[in-house]
Structures are given as structure tokens and as C-alpha cells.
Amino acid sequence: MTATxxxxxxxxxVPGPLPGxxxxxxxxxxxxxxxLGHYAGSLANRIRLHRRYESFFIIxxxxxxxxxxxxxxxxxxxxxxxxMVLDSLAAxxxxxxxxxxxxxxxxxxAELSLLLSSLVTVPRLQRIPSLKExxxxxGQREMPLALLGYPVLQAADILAVHAAVxxxxxxxxxxxxxxxxxxxxxxxxxxxxxxxxxxxxxDVPVLPGTDGRAKMSxxxxxxxxxxxxxxxxxxxxxxxxxxxxxxxxxxxxTVEGNPVFVYHDAFNDRPxxxAELKERYLAGKVGDAExxxxxxxxLNRFLDPIRERRARFEADQGLVEELxxxxxxxxxxxxxxxxxxxxxxxxxxxxxxxxRRAARSRSRSRSRSRSRSRxxxxxxxx
Ligand code: TRP
Numbered sequence: 001m002t003a004t005x006x007x008x009x010x011x012x013x014v015p016g017p018l019p020g021x022x023x024x025x026x027x028x029x030x031x032x033x034x035x036l037g038h039y040a041g042s043l044a045n046r047i048r049l050h051r052r053y054e055s056f057f058i059i060x061x062x063x064x065x066x067x068x069x070x071x072x073x074x075x076x077x078x079x080x081x082x083x084m085v086l087d088s089l090a091a092x093x094x095x096x097x098x099x100x101x102x103x104x105x106x107x108x109x110a111e112l113s114l115l116l117s118s119l120v121t122v123p124r125l126q127r128i129p130s131l132k133e134x135x136x137x138x139g140q141r142e143m144p145l146a147l148l149g150y151p152v153l154q155a156a157d158i159l160a161v162h163a164a165v166x167x168x169x170x171x172x173x174x175x176x177x178x179x180x181x182x183x184x185x186x187x188x189x190x191x192x193x194x195x196x197x198x199x200x201x202x203d204v205p206v207l208p209g210t211d212g213r214a215k216m217s218x219x220x221x222x223x224x225x226x227x228x229x230x231x232x233x234x235x236x237x238x239x240x241x242x243x244x245x246x247x248x249x250x251x252x253x254t255v256e257g258n259p260v261f262v263y264h265d266a267f268n269d270r271p272x273x274x275a276e277l278k279e280r281y282l283a284g285k286v287g288d289a290e291x292x293x294x295x296x297x298x299l300n301r302f303l304d305p306i307r308e309r310r311a312r313f314e315a316d317q318g319l320v321e322e323l324x325x326x327x328x329x330x331x332x333x334x335x336x337x338x339x340x341x342x343x344x345x346x347x348x349x350x351x352x353x354x355x356r357r358a359a360r361s362r363s364r365s366r367s368r369s370r371s372r373s374r375x376x377x378x379x380x381x382x
Contacts, residue, residue: 024049025163025197027058030080031068034087035223036299037207037216040266045167045202047092056099056161056331059084059324062110063103063154066147067138085320087226090310100324101331103157108335113149113156115342119182119189120152128178130171155179159186159194160335167200190345193338207266208259212241224299226306233303234296242288249287260291268298 026046034043049055059081064073085100103109125131125148134150135143151174158166158179166176176199183194206215209222216223224236242260243253255261255278264274277294280286313319343349 021052021054022164023056023161023195024053024165024167025056025058025158025161026167027056027060028084029060029064029068030077030084031064032076032080032218033083033225033227034091035216035218035225036263036267037209037223038087039091039226040204040207041169041202042167043088043091043093044204045200046088049165049167049200050093051097053165054099055097056101056163056327057085057088057093058157059100059102060154060157061102061104063150066144066150067134067140081324082320083227085324086310086313089313089320090306091226092306092309095319095323098323099327099330101328102324105328106160106332106335108332108339109153109156109160112160112335112339112342113153115346115348116156116159116182116186117149117152119185120178122148124178125149125151128174130174151175151178152182155182158197159183160338161331162195162334162338163197164195165200166197167202169202170206173199173201186342186345190342190347193341193345204266205262208257208262210236210240210259212259226303227310228303229307230296230300230303233299237292237296237299240292240295242291246288250284252284253281255281260288260295264291264295264298267302268295269301270298 026042028038028042046055046057061074061077061081064077068074081102088098088100089095126143128151131143131147131150135147140147154172154175155178158176159182166179168176176197180196180199183196186194187196208214209216209220210224211220211222213220213222224233228236237260240260243258245251246253261274261278261281264277268274273294277286277291281291
């Protein structure tokens, strides 16, 4: 991971993809504000790619229900979704090139998920490690059906919009593989309907937390948020875990895997400064305080333009909500079309069409015979 690899890309508006350009889909469950870990792991990739495709971003509230489904958790969806979209725009997604949509407001996806569920077996899903982890993490002793079906629903999301590319982190790679298998199986069995999606893997290692634990995460309370003000960033960095063996500045330290240097590598836009700090750190010639001050400065240089854009988008009241409403309507049209194609390809429309024809012809012949008997009545009376 290098600073240039994840620096905000050129944000000047550029022409959009041509109509019919390949589609990209990715997104998150609405669990709140985005942090530096999200940026390194997925946002940077999204920002880099999104203008090349017709880009869809899912707010996966149905997926959230597989582990978080209390009324209180569900009530937070709106707030969390707007925060997430706002953070994404602030980080550099161009609203003119991004379709944001709320999964639960596209109910056709659930029907598609049901139809696809006959294309995968239970043992295949049980072998996916991320699902077991998610269940344990959520305190479930046994696997809920919805959680086992998580990758099937995700496949429905992906296939419903004919996404050609799906950039996701490590945890989701196995789910995209399931989607690929299902698309191929469907196309072979019922005819070519689906695009087989390609996984775009995140090419960056997982960002550690400020406490030195392996992963930055909201639930671990070890995150620096894109929306944190400068003072908060500075306080969090001051408390950051570094090399525990280094009791004073004179003790040579370890750079490898040291979160302070992992963040420097990821976010400091001055590589010579980082190289020089590392050299002195290894030699026991710099205190943690200086390394941290320089990190705070670098993070604030990185976050300042994000904060500015966030404030601008926030001041444009109703913009985020409008983007979600129009994006959801747009996506729903696409998904309805796909679902109609799927039902037709599977032959699910044939039986009902036959019933309708027969019912119509019966009602026609009945009304003919009724009108015949009416004429006869008239004749009799006359
Ligand atoms: N599973 C993703 C997560 O970890 C969210 C998601 C749902 C998704 N459907 C998707 C990602 C389709 C990419 C494509 O939160």
C-alpha cells in the first residue's frame, strides 16, 4: 500500500461511461460512518474505478438483517445510510457517476434470490468461512437460515444488475465466487441471461486498528473516521499503539507491522519523510512523539479535502436523500427487467399464460352464450 495508490484521485468531473458500458456493483451494510480502514480496503478502489463503469452502490440493509435485526438496529438504517453515502461522496465518488440504492426497496431482488437458491447446495455455503465468523461475531450459536443464504442474496444483487465487475474486500471474495458459479449454472440450464461477474480484489493489506489489533473496526472502537475533526485525529494518534518493546526513544524499534508506520505508508504523501523516519526509528534516533506528530499532520493533509467536500455535500440539503431515491428507482427498473427475463427463461411464465388464455376463452364463450340466451329471451318475450 502506498500513499499515491490511495490518495484521492483527480476529482474534476469527467465524461461518464457510454451507455451500455459494463456495470460495476459494490457496497456495504448500513452500519455507520466510514473510517480509514474502509478507505484503504475498498473506497480507494471504488474511487479509482467508478467512472469507467456504470457504477451501482448498494446499501445492503437486507444483508444487515442476517446479523442485526432488532427494531432499534433497523431504526438506525436511514441515518447510517446517509452517513455512508455522504462519506463516500466526500472521499471522492462523483454523484453524477454513482447510483446509490437501498436494497430493501428493491423487493424483486428477494424474489430473484429465492429463484437462484436452487442453484447452490447447503454444504457449499457451509464451507464459506466468512459466514461462520459473522455468525459467531453476532453471538449466534447456530447458523440462521438468512445468514447461510447471505451469499445467495449477494449473488442476486450482483446478477440482477448484470454487474461485470465487483470490487470487494477479502471477506467477500468467496461470495462473488458463489455468484459466478450460480450465473454459469443458470446460463447452462435455462439459457444465457446473466453476465458472469469478475471479482476485483482489494490489493491492499487490511489496515490495523489504532490499538494495534489486526483490523480497524467500528465495533472494536479502534477506528479513525473520515469525518473525525483534526483534534480528534490528533488525540487518537497520540494514544496509538506502537512498538511495545520501545521504552525510550533511544531503543531501536520495529517498523514492520507497527501500525504507526503502516498508516504512514498508507496515507503520508511525503515518502522521503517516511523513509527518513523509519531509518531513525530503526536506529533508536527518534521519539514516538515526533513520528506521531508527523502522522497526525499527514492524516490531516489527507483528510482536509475530504472534510471540505463533506461540508459542501452536507450543506446541500436533501442531496444525499435525493440520490438514494432516484438511484433506488433506477435500480428497481433494471432489476424488474432482469427478473422478467429470468422468469421467462426458466419457463415460469408459461403456465400462468396458459391459464390466462384458457380462462379468457372460457369467459368469452360464457359471455357469448349469455348474450345468445338474452337474445332468445327477447325473442320469446316478443
Ligand atoms: N456483503 C457486502 C458487505 O460485506 C455488502 C454487499 C451486499 C455487496 N450485496 C453486495 C457487495 C453486492 C458487493 C456486491 O457488507
